[in-house]
Amino acid sequence: MLILHIYKEDTMRIFVSALAALALVSLGPIATGAATTTATIKLNAQNGSGENGSATLTDGNGGVTVVISLTGAPASAQPAHIHDGTCADLKGVAYALKDVVNGSSTTSVPGTTVAALMAKPYAINVHESAANLGKYVACGELTASSSM
Numbered sequence: 001m002l003i004l005h006i007y008k009e010d011t012m013r014i015f016v017s018a019l020a021a022l023a024l025v026s027l028g029p030i031a032t033g034a035a036t037t038t039a040t041i042k043l044n045a046q047n048g049s050g051e052n053g054s055a056t057l058t059d060g061n062g063g064v065t066v067v068i069s070l071t072g073a074p075a076s077a078q079p080a081h082i083h084d085g086t087c088a089d090l091k092g093v094a095y096a097l098k099d100v101v102n103g104s105s106t107t108s109v110p111g112t113t114v115a116a117l118m119a120k121p122y123a124i125n126v127h128e129s130a131a132n133l134g135k136y137v138a139c140g141e142l143t144a145s146s147s148m
């Protein structure tokens, strides 16, 4: 009778331990799967603008949110884009971003990922104004080497 009792207790202890182990295993993938991918790159002033800052890209909701933050920027609107190419060799506009106003711009870019944007030669470029698109005031490349 006593031997049987101990046996039952041990079996229960093993069963509870097994349940605890299963719970830990199932928590693992849920915790890592919820992690977002993000990248922050430096935006460097161009043509004496004094506008320096960063662009942060974050995966989510079927696209990428791009947040530009510049110091020394005017209150007036400054057009911004993700261009093909590099800052030294800027090509066409790949994705239009919201104008930078008071140094800030937040845009949801649908249908892409941070990994895809960082894999190709792309550059984020800010222009002085809609009337003076030809003057670039800040630029940063979407590459690992430009990451902050």
Ligand SMILES: [Cu+2]
Pocket: 079, 080, 081, 082, 083, 093, 125, 126, 127
């Ligand atoms: Cu542009």
